[in-house]
Amino acid sequence: MGSTLSGSAPEADGRGVSLPVIQASPDSPPAFAWDSWYAGVGGRTIDIPEVKEYLRMIFEEQYPLFDGPVAPEQRRYSSPEEAAAAVKEKAREFGADLVGICEIGPEDMYRGRSVTERYAIAVGGRMLWRAFQVVPSRESAIECLRVYHALGETVVKLAAWVRSVGYACRVEHPIGDSNLLHVPIGLKAGFGELGRHGSIINPVLGPLFRMGSVITSLEMATDSPIDAGIAAFCDTCRACRIYCPAKAVPDARSPEAGKDHLGNDRYMVDTGRCFPYFTRHNYCSICLPVCVYHHKEWARDFEGHATALFPKVIMAEPPDPFDGISPVQRHRYPRLNRAQEI
Ligand code: SF4
Ligand code: SF4
Numbered sequence: 001m002g003s004t005l006s007g008s009a010p011e012a013d014g015r016g017v018s019l020p021v022i023q024a025s026p027d028s029p030p031a032f033a034w035d036s037w038y039a040g041v042g043g044r045t046i047d048i049p050e051v052k053e054y055l056r057m058i059f060e061e062q063y064p065l066f067d068g069p070v071a072p073e074q075r076r077y078s079s080p081e082e083a084a085a086a087v088k089e090k091a092r093e094f095g096a097d098l099v100g101i102c103e104i105g106p107e108d109m110y111r112g113r114s115v116t117e118r119y120a121i122a123v124g125g126r127m128l129w130r131a132f133q134v135v136p137s138r139e140s141a142i143e144c145l146r147v148y149h150a151l152g153e154t155v156v157k158l159a160a161w162v163r164s165v166g167y168a169c170r171v172e173h174p175i176g177d178s179n180l181l182h183v184p185i186g187l188k189a190g191f192g193e194l195g196r197h198g199s200i201i202n203p204v205l206g207p208l209f210r211m212g213s214v215i216t217s218l219e220m221a222t223d224s225p226i227d228a229g230i231a232a233f234c235d236t237c238r239a240c241r242i243y244c245p246a247k248a249v250p251d252a253r254s255p256e257a258g259k260d261h262l263g264n265d266r267y268m269v270d271t272g273r274c275f276p277y278f279t280r281h282n283y284c285s286i287c288l289p290v291c292v293y294h295h296k297e298w299a300r301d302f303e304g305h306a307t308a309l310f311p312k313v314i315m316a317e318p319p320d321p322f323d324g325i326s327p328v329q330r331h332r333y334p335r336l337n338r339a340q341e342i
Pocket of ligand 1: 248283286
């Protein structure tokens with residue numbers, strides 16, 4: 001998994017050392033234009049005090065902690081494996097449920113972005129199954145933001161630790177503007193396989209987790225993508241498609257959408273159908289707890305709370321699809337069951 005390095009001007013790593021620049025692939029999607037999407041569907045209508053407070057804490061308290069001084073002395077590791085083990089131990093200490101490392105490639109960045117860091121330390125945080133007993137719901141919306149905030153704490157603390165051992169790094173927060181595409185990074189870091197619903201499915205956690213990362217050039221051993229038969233299972237299971245009220249989950253893979261980490265054509269959700277629905281219905285999230293790979297046969301969540309076997313799913317009439325975003329900002333998605341494709 002070597003990265004393609006561009007010949008662009010090197011950037012300094014904060015310690016005066018020049019590093020090669022990795023440029024995003026011209027085929028990468030543009031960064032998701034959240035403000036334009038929200039403006040197009042009538043603004044942000046989810047009005048839950050706990051959600052607002054998590055957002056305030058993320059943007060007012062966590063974002064200012066992304067930068068800090070890099071210790072002048074670098075801690076030396078005897079091997080990339082030893083460095084990776086130290087980083088992973090710290091990530092778990094700071095709250096990560098999943099941690100993996102991969103090299104950053106041009107295809108892992110949003111169009112027009114560039115980084116000088118060579119590696120991504122990907123972290124995952126699990127969501128509590130007990131908050132998804134009714135979807136969409138106030139509880140499920142709050143849980144979405146709780147995990148983003150918790151993962152934000154993890155990446156901010158991990159970045160501070162990486163700087164404290166003498167290595168520059170940057171935070172790629174789970175929400176807001178980031179350079180990296182979290183899903184390809186998670187796949188390369190071995191978190192799981194890409195499901196029909198467009199989220200990664202981990203063999204143990206299922207799809208109920210979220211991701212962020214810290215990027216750095218500290219040399220570390222990398223992880224590899226996995227093949228646990230999950231993507232193949234998706235070809236016969238259609239639970240998420242059946243329960244998606246917006247009919248945004250595809251029936252078939254999209255050859256024009258590129259390949260997943262196993263070389264399969266990717267499944268691609270119809271964002272123009274999904275987005276208007278989730279903005280009006282507490283971030284929807286139905287496709288995650290109904291996923292067959294969620295381990296609901298345990299009938300308890302990861303902390304031992306008793307739960308139902310299957311969530312109560314509330315499916316409202318979907319609003320009209322919305323595609324009215326400028327072509328420059330738009331990423332590719334299929335127009336499912338509509339006259340115009342992609
Ligand atoms: S979040 Fe809701 S609308 Fe979007 S794909 Fe999942 S189930 Fe469908
Ligand atoms: S519900 Fe079934 S088809 Fe959908 S992502 Fe989960 S396993 Fe795959």
